[in-house]
Amino acid sequence: MANHVMRSWLWAEAFAIVEGRTGIDHELLYTAALLHDIGLVPSYDNHTLGYEEAGGFVGEALTAGAGWPADRRRRVNEVIVRHNWPEVDPAQDIEGYLLETATGLDISGRRDEDIPLAFRREVLSTYPRLNLAEEFGACVRDQAARKPHSQARRLVDGGLDRKLGENPLERLSS
Numbered sequence: 279m280a281n282h283v284m285r286s287w288l289w290a291e292a293f294a295i296v297e298g299r300t301g302i303d304h305e306l307l308y309t310a311a312l313l314h315d316i317g318l319v320p321s322y323d324n325h326t327l328g329y330e331e332a333g334g335f336v337g338e339a340l341t342a343g344a345g346w347p348a349d350r351r352r353r354v355n356e357v358i359v360r361h362n363w364p365e366v367d368p369a370q371d372i373e374g375y376l377l378e379t380a381t382g383l384d385i386s387g388r389r390d391e392d393i394p395l396a397f398r399r400e401v402l403s404t405y406p407r408l409n410l411a412e413e414f415g416a417c418v419r420d421q422a423a424r425k426p427h428s429q430a431r432r433l434v435d436g437g438l439d440r441k442l443g444e445n446p447l448e449r450l451s452s
Contacts, residue, residue: 279315279413281405282384287311288401289380290373292393299372306350307373310357313337314377318417328428329421330362362429385414386441387448398450407451411442 287308294302316322316336317329324332334355341351353373360366360374361381368375382388390398418438421430442448 279318279410279417281408282410282414283312283315284405285384285401286314286377286380288405289383289393290376292397293376293379293383293389296392296394299368299376302372302376303353306353306357307376309341310337310354310361310373310377311380313340313354314358314361314381315414315417318414318421323421326425328362328425328430329417330359330429334358362433364432384410384447385438385445387445390446398447402447402451407447411439411445411448415439415442 290307290311291304293299313333313336315329315333317324317327317332317334322332322336323329324335327335337354337358338351341354346354356371357374357377360371361377363374363378366375366378379389383390383393415438418430418433421428422434425431
């Protein structure tokens with residue numbers, strides 16, 4: 279999972295470059311990327327909230343400790359929550375859009391060919407996928423079973439395990 283969050287940040291920054299996106303708060307994007315799945319970790323799991331919502335609150339608490347102003351703390355929460363939306367409008371939330379797009383690549387392989395092959399290989403060499411499919415899949419299935427109205431349930435019902443297994447990044451990692 280540690281490699282997944284690092285790859286997600288790097289994919290997000292790569293999508294920003296290939297799409298020519300500007301006006302990005304890179305510190306906010308980095309922080310949200312590193313914390314976006316922390317709600318899957320048992321220590322930060324919430325028995326009623328989806329993992330992205332729990333993670334958003336963890337992000338708010340950690341950035342409060344770092345001295346971020348209240349509006350910026352709310353933004354890290356929003357970006358973390360929105361990474362699990364089916365789609366984020368970049369005009370509404372550029373960082374949320376980039377993180378949602380990046381995690382879509384890392385989990386399901388969506389838009390993999392939009393990122394140059396050499397960069398994909400470099401990222402995967404530095405941060406290999408290891409057992410992401412098994413670990414992430416198990417965590418999300420657990421959340422979906424316990425929280426039937428969550429985004430985790432939507433992901434599982436949408437074929438998460440198949441998407442993880444068919445992700446073209448898996449073949450590049452071999």
